[in-house]
Amino acid sequence: MRALLMIVMVSVTLAARGASPAAFGRRCIPPGCVATRSNTPGILARRALPAGRIAALGATPDLHHGLLAAQEAAAPQVTSQDLLDGLKDPTRWLTYSGDYNGHRHSPLTQITPENVNQLMAQWTFQTGTLGSFQATPIVIDGVIYITGFNNNAWAIDARSGRQIWRYRRNLPEDLHNCCGPVNRGFGVLGDRLFMTTIDAHLLALDMRTGGVLFDVRLEDYKVGYSATVAPLIVKDKVIIGIAGAEYGIRGFIDAYDTQTGKRAWRFYTVAGPGEPGGQTWPPGDSYLRGGGSIWVTGTYDPQQNLLFFGTGNPGPDYYSHAREGDNLYTASLVALDADTGQLRWHYQFTPHDVHDWDSTQVPVLGDLTIDGQPRKVVMFANRNGFYYTLDRLTGKVIVAKPFVQTTWAKEIGPSGRPILLPGNLPYEEGARTCPDLGGGTNFMSPSYDPTTRLFFVTARETCATYFAFDQPFKPGEQYMAGGTVRPRDQRNFGALRAIDPVTGERKWEFRYPSVSSSGVLTTASGLVFAGDGDGNILAFESRTGKNLWHHQLGFPLRSTAGTTYMLDGRQYLLVPSGSVLTAFALPPR
Amino acid sequence: MMLLLPAFLLLVAGGLSRAQERSATHPAGKNPHLDNRQSIRSGMALYRVRCGDCHGLDASGYRGPDLVAVLAGGATDERLFETIRKGVAGTEMPSSDTPDDDLLMIIAYLRNLGTVAPPERPIGNVENGGRLFGSLCTSCHRVAGSGGRLGPDLTRIGAARSRAALVREIRTPSEWVSPAYETVTLVTKDGQRIRGTKKNEDAFSIQIMDVRERIQGYLKSTLQDVIYEKSSLMPAYGSERLNESDLDDLVGYLSTLRGVDVSVR
Numbered sequence: 001m002r003a004l005l006m007i008v009m010v011s012v013t014l015a016a017r018g019a020s021p022a023a024f025g026r027r028c029i030p031p032g033c034v035a036t037r038s039n040t041p042g043i044l045a046r047r048a049l050p051a052g053r054i055a056a057l058g059a060t061p062d063l064h065h066g067l068l069a070a071q072e073a074a075a076p077q078v079t080s081q082d083l084l085d086g087l088k089d090p091t092r093w094l095t096y097s098g099d100y101n102g103h104r105h106s107p108l109t110q111i112t113p114e115n116v117n118q119l120m121a122q123w124t125f126q127t128g129t130l131g132s133f134q135a136t137p138i139v140i141d142g143v144i145y146i147t148g149f150n151n152n153a154w155a156i157d158a159r160s161g162r163q164i165w166r167y168r169r170n171l172p173e174d175l176h177n178c179c180g181p182v183n184r185g186f187g188v189l190g191d192r193l194f195m196t197t198i199d200a201h202l203l204a205l206d207m208r209t210g211g212v213l214f215d216v217r218l219e220d221y222k223v224g225y226s227a228t229v230a231p232l233i234v235k236d237k238v239i240i241g242i243a244g245a246e247y248g249i250r251g252f253i254d255a256y257d258t259q260t261g262k263r264a265w266r267f268y269t270v271a272g273p274g275e276p277g278g279q280t281w282p283p284g285d286s287y288l289r290g291g292g293s294i295w296v297t298g299t300y301d302p303q304q305n306l307l308f309f310g311t312g313n314p315g316p317d318y319y320s321h322a323r324e325g326d327n328l329y330t331a332s333l334v335a336l337d338a339d340t341g342q343l344r345w346h347y348q349f350t351p352h353d354v355h356d357w358d359s360t361q362v363p364v365l366g367d368l369t370i371d372g373q374p375r376k377v378v379m380f381a382n383r384n385g386f387y388y389t390l391d392r393l394t395g396k397v398i399v400a401k402p403f404v405q406t407t408w409a410k411e412i413g414p415s416g417r418p419i420l421l422p423g424n425l426p427y428e429e430g431a432r433t434c435p436d437l438g439g440g441t442n443f444m445s446p447s448y449d450p451t452t453r454l455f456f457v458t459a460r461e462t463c464a465t466y467f468a469f470d471q472p473f474k475p476g477e478q479y480m481a482g483g484t485v486r487p488r489d490q491r492n493f494g495a496l497r498a499i500d501p502v503t504g505e506r507k508w509e510f511r512y513p514s515v516s517s518s519g520v521l522t523t524a525s526g527l528v529f530a531g532d533g534d535g536n537i538l539a540f541e542s543r544t545g546k547n548l549w550h551h552q553l554g555f556p557l558r559s560t561a562g563t564t565y566m567l568d569g570r571q572y573l574l575v576p577s578g579s580v581l582t583a584f585a586l587p588p589r
Numbered sequence: 590m591m592l593l594l595p596a597f598l599l600l601v602a603g604g605l606s607r608a609q610e611r612s613a614t615h616p617a618g619k620n621p622h623l624d625n626r627q628s629i630r631s632g633m634a635l636y637r638v639r640c641g642d643c644h645g646l647d648a649s650g651y652r653g654p655d656l657v658a659v660l661a662g663g664a665t666d667e668r669l670f671e672t673i674r675k676g677v678a679g680t681e682m683p684s685s686d687t688p689d690d691d692l693l694m695i696i697a698y699l700r701n702l703g704t705v706a707p708p709e710r711p712i713g714n715v716e717n718g719g720r721l722f723g724s725l726c727t728s729c730h731r732v733a734g735s736g737g738r739l740g741p742d743l744t745r746i747g748a749a750r751s752r753a754a755l756v757r758e759i760r761t762p763s764e765w766v767s768p769a770y771e772t773v774t775l776v777t778k779d780g781q782r783i784r785g786t787k788k789n790e791d792a793f794s795i796q797i798m799d800v801r802e803r804i805q806g807y808l809k810s811t812l813q814d815v816i817y818e819k820s821s822l823m824p825a826y827g828s829e830r831l832n833e834s835d836l837d838d839l840v841g842y843l844s845t846l847r848g849v850d851v852s853v854r
Contacts, residue, residue: 130678173684178642180681246642467646471638483641486651488765513790534791550793 093139093563096230101365102299104447109525110571116539123161125581133576134559135185147183165210177226178246187231196227214261223475241294248479251292265341269311277328291315292330295360307336312358318468318482326351345395356437357383381457383439401504404440426466436464445519455499456520462492508545518557531557553577617670622697632698661749718842747846763820772818
């Protein structure tokens with residue numbers, strides 16, 4: 001059985017490795033070469049693997065030498081440099097947002113505004129499990145790696161949509177998680193895949209088999225800790241965050257060694273007594289239940305060696321008398337040293353949040369010219385309904401403007417603090433506020449096109465009546481202390497919006513009849529891909545917002561609009577929706 | 590944090606009434622908290638903490654299903670109990686190890702919220718109300734398998750709506766229109782107008798039941814216009830069309846509509 005499996009694996013990996021370079025008119029002959037990029041983006045060169053690196057792939061001594069050599073040579077290898085290069089090698093999609101900067105912008109140009117309406121489904125992959133995808137698929141040398149509901153995960157042949165392996169996790173039955181056992185995908189380094197689990201563990205899986213290499217407990221799931229983020233791999237560390245603020249947890253961002261699984265550092269998103277920011281919590285132990293979940297993968301600036309993560313709402317969500325103060329570092333953007341986890345700066349979008357407005361959106365890093373000056377910025381469309389452009393070096397606000405209807409703050413003041421409007425504090429009798437608890441946007445990924453300098457976000461136009469009531473804390477029980485009701489006269493809708501990050505002005509929008517939780521993907525050919533709330537994947541012209549194509553998938557996209565990559569000379573658009581993965585491409589030429 | 594995942598609570602509407610299916614051995618078969626004010630209050634407190642985030646504080650649904658509709662649709666207490674206890678696999682609906690008694694109080698609260706007890710004495714002349722219903726309402730509303738389909742099926746409406754709500758919906762039906770019955774007029778490229786209630790829609794298509802009860806989908810690209818009307822297709826029955834006495838009789842009749850047993854024996 002094992003030998004048979006090896007033969008299958010070898011044939012698959014050989015097929016995979018031959019094809020990627022062939023896409024660019026070259027062929028990689030085994031053993032000992034991997035596809036790599038040349039200085040010209042989009043063009044692949046060949047390079048021999050040094051003997052030492054082959055050895056480092058990990059030999060299994062009881063295997064036949066010839067098979068072993070072939071498999072070693074064909075093993076997909078992802079280096080730290082590959083991660084830094086990101087989408088410069090367009091046959092691959094190696095990290096959550098494609099690149100460390102969070103742009104979700106592919107350099108590929110085969111699919112264009114002129115031909116996008118010829119896209120056809122090439123294959124579909126059905127998980128056969130309940131629950132929907134929220135993961136961004138990883139693509140490496142002809143193989144797709146994706147995680148799903150309940151921490152199932154798959155390796156899938158990118159040519160045919162056929163499964164190569166499947167990982168299943170035996171999850172405990174007494175899980176506590178607020179928002180479903182979803183997962184946002186893999187991180188990758190070397191021949192390892194990294195996944196967080198809904199029972200608050202971090203796993204390293206063997207890329208070739210799905211076998212578990214290490215399994216690290218992050219925290220105790222029994223009291224409500226859980227994890228859904230796709231790990232961010234930086235140098236030799238796996239960066240993850242914990243979730244569970246709806247159960248009275250104390251959030252954190254952790255770094256683990258990619259080889260040993262040993263924890264390198266921890267940054268608590270809720271400041272404790274005596275720590276900087278600790279004075280923004282009342283005396284006592286409320287900080288231990290202070291929330292600050294990390295639901296979404298952050299970004300990384302290699303030049304400054306800084307990680308950027310948005311942090312979740314404070315706990316309890318609504319009734320806030322037990323947590324007087326600003327509640328740092330919840331509902332904030334934190335910039336952390338990637339080696340030590342030390343806080344470099346923070347900006348709090350929503351001080352003392354009472355509306356469940358996690359700031360766990362993807363912080364998008366860019367370089368803009370503002371008032372004639374080159375600025376390194378972070379672009380951030382927040383759940384609280386405001387779009388922000390922040391200075392990446394200092395965290396100071398450059399631009400802050402609502403991108404949906406907001407009724408809780410008049411504006412963001414010169415100090416960067418929101419100027420609150422009265423009547424928005426939830427109490428027993430309820431207060432109507434826009435946006436609703438789902439926010440102006442949420443966990444879905446935005447995209448930034450540096451050519452058009454437009455920021456694209458899935459926006460939600462919503463309002464809710466918020467209520468708050470006192471609630472005693474019990475470990476392992478939901479600790480929200482309130483809730484919401486949708487006003488009967490409220491008609492929610494969604495939209496894809498293009499925002500100029502220099503001014504915060506809306507350039508165009510495309511309205512959806514219902515709200516959407518889809519991410520956005522852009523390409524250098526001037527296309528924007530996004531999903532509506534009704535099961536369509538859509539393509540738009542990025543400058544104008546003109547709708548060029550759509551396809552009804554049968555279930556809305558969540559978190560992501562998929563990935564795009566080159567394979568065998570064809571550009572694929574890979575879209576997870578529901579429990580189905582669909583690969584689109586143009587007809588073969 | 591809120592992930593906007595749909596939970597598919599499989600509380601399928603059964604044809605049997607609650608009383609008929611109540612089992613003597615199941616905990617929910619002899620719920621001591623039903624109709625007990627103190628228990629209902631405790632159930633409300635439990636509901637708000639454990640259920641309200643997904644199902645809405647008013648149980649009319651948010652991420653999770655509309656429980657008022659589920660109850661009005663005939664879900665039994667045993668089914669409710671089992672769903673809360675076991676959760677729904679593959680959705681956000683978790684299992685619960687909460688004591689039986691807490692679950693029963695939550696059910697008592699939901700029953701109090703979602704259903705209307707029969708009046709002690711009939712209101713109005715039910716017989717006349719039935720006649721009025723037959724002449725005014727059955728072209729659009731269905732009861733026990735007969736009548737029109739354009740408006741909601743009213744077979745259980747007496748258990749689902751208070752008298753005040755029934756009066757409001759008869760006198761001013763356009764005050765609030767359920768999303769499943771919003772009025773639209775589609776204008777085709779050749780100017781033909783098709784009026785009906787919207788059943789579904791996305792950016793590119795719309796599905797309706799037209800006033801002749803045809804269910805049909807249209808591609809928006811083939812239409813000249815889609816007009817979303819504010820008012821209900823149901824006419825307002827003001828006092829000039831339905832005097833107070835007749836209104837009483839009609840509401841009296843509607844409040845007797847509490848479901849039928851559709852099982853074939």
